Amino acid sequence: MKNGVYSKGKSRINDILDAAHQLLIDAGYHNFSMRKVADAAGIKLGNLQYYFPSKSLLVSAMLDKTIQVYLDTFDEIRTHGSPEEQFQNLIKHVITDLTSRETTQFFPELWSLSNHEEDITVHMDQMYAKYRSILGDIIADMNPALSPKQVEKLSLFISASVEGHTVFIGHNKPWTKEVDNIVAMATQSFTWLVEHGDIPKR
Amino acid sequence: MKNGVYSKGKSRINDILDAAHQLLIDAGYHNFSMRKVADAAGIKLGNLQYYFPSKSLLVSAMLDKTIQVYLDTFDEIRTHGSPEEQFQNLIKHVITDLTSRETTQFFPELWSLSNHEEDITVHMDQMYAKYRSILGDIIADMNPALSPKQVEKLSLFISASVEGHTVFIGHNKPWTKEVDNIVAMATQSFTWLVEHGDIPKR
DNA sequence: GTGGATATAGTACGGTTGACCTACATAACA
DNA sequence: TGTTATGTAGGTCAACCGTACTATATCCAC
Structure with missing residues (x-):
């Protein structure tokens, strides 16, 4: 499993990280969820989990x-x-x-x-x-x-x-x-x- | 509705506030919940909500x-x-x-x-x-x-x-x-x- | 152009959450 | 003593959570 190798995947990872960063700033960690990150990044939850299998990996x-x-x-x-x-x-x-x-x-x-x-x-x-x-x-x-x-x-x-x-x-x-x-x-x-x-x- | 007027209620409120304070310190706000506060205070959720009808009131x-x-x-x-x-x-x-x-x-x-x-x-x-x-x-x-x-x-x-x-x-x-x-x-x-x-x- | 890797979508599950409501127990005081 | 205010327990609900899994679509190298 090696995700983010196509150009599509690479920019996707960037989008996700930016969306996550923005969500943390806007909402605080106490309402930071995988679903909200996915929404903010304009993708579906399943897709987000393809790139970041767990929440802690994403946050890290x-x-x-x-x-x-x-x-x-x-x-x-x-x-x-x-x-x-x-x-x-x-x-x-x-x-x-x-x-x-x-x-x-x-x-x-x-x-x-x-x-x-x-x-x-x-x-x-x-x-x-x-x-x-x-x-x-x-x-x-x-x-x-x-x-x-x-x-x-x-x-x-x-x-x-x-x-x-x-x-x-x-x-x-x-x-x-x-x-x-x-x-x-x-x-x-x-x-x-x-x-x-x-x-x-x- | 005026709770905390009996001595029992007053000390109860103190217990709750102390438990909430301790929980915030131990677990952080991102896993601070009414149920955990109730547990820490040794009371049931329903009872906690009698004293603090909403989470924000308790936190405040x-x-x-x-x-x-x-x-x-x-x-x-x-x-x-x-x-x-x-x-x-x-x-x-x-x-x-x-x-x-x-x-x-x-x-x-x-x-x-x-x-x-x-x-x-x-x-x-x-x-x-x-x-x-x-x-x-x-x-x-x-x-x-x-x-x-x-x-x-x-x-x-x-x-x-x-x-x-x-x-x-x-x-x-x-x-x-x-x-x-x-x-x-x-x-x-x-x-x-x-x-x-x-x-x-x- | 086709086959295999990569990316995306969809769904389902077990659990937790805050809020609400009702029934019952206990305490204070007339 | 009885009755009213206060305290306690328990259940229910819809919403949301992280994770797992499967199925489909898209991409790129050969």
Whole structure:
């Protein structure tokens, strides 16, 4: 059994994954069903199950595809400008992205899901690990005096802090209009932290 | 129809709400059902529906009760120590709390739910508004030179940043052991931000 | 152009879900 | 003590769920 080898099948798989992604965003995982995905993709349930025999396989594939988009953009950031500019670009990019409807809706679903489904946790952790890895490289360039351990901690702190804003300045959230201020405060204070991050623990 | 007026009914409602809270944490909202709540509470479905005629009423009441606990503890923080100490206590308390299993599991469910259910959004926003209000009072005490608008922005930035750590240093998350470091970095950098937060926008 | 792989449709099954309704048990109080 | 409000159990219903299976249609290489 090898599905998706004809051009028809390949584009079909793409349609399905897109439909599934959109349904997750629109309706949330608590009413995400195979039948609704099939409807959204414009195909019949039987056909959907030909490509994805089980719901968990579909969800897994859909998450993988969505996450891959984020991974690709992280690499891009590293290719332009000074470390300080890369740092600012990354923060600005992530915060701006998190105000899009897709991201605002998608990530809370991912976070929730990862708390209850083992294999989803793995994929999510891998994505954030890559994110922190890129961020860590930039931070090390900005302040070469930092130890690897310190770089790791700073990457964790900064990336986690940025993610938190999803719930507050995301799409249709109460503070969407403050995005520019948040970006400014984030770059300001996190830059300071990176430059003074080698302060020993009290 | 006025249920929960006898002592039996009152404690029953408490049992139900606790069971519902626990089920949400254990199983996630995507398999949160009236029957499972009834089972967890040790009562029959018909009885559960006597107290909560619809699922949305139950969820709403359960969320309200859980949120109330957080609101109460925020007030407590304001009663001891200098503004700087209050600031540190609040940050430490929130971050420490977010590493508990209950909080780590509960909040992503809340965030996800608030993206899809209108009335849940209202309750969540009220809680965070109160949180920011307390934090804002402390910040204003720490740096009286700040304008109300600046205080508001700082409260938003700091509270949102702290929430983000749930997904990374929460219960059973990959970085749980870094909690102390995160608390240190948070107090350090956010204190700096409050003290230098009146820097004009570039 | 035909045969075998691929894609699509259709149906059926066992289970769960939220809501509704009725009958019975228990508690409070006149 | 009796009667009324409150609490509890149980059954029913239509809708939806994931999965399995079969039958038909379409595609492409030979």
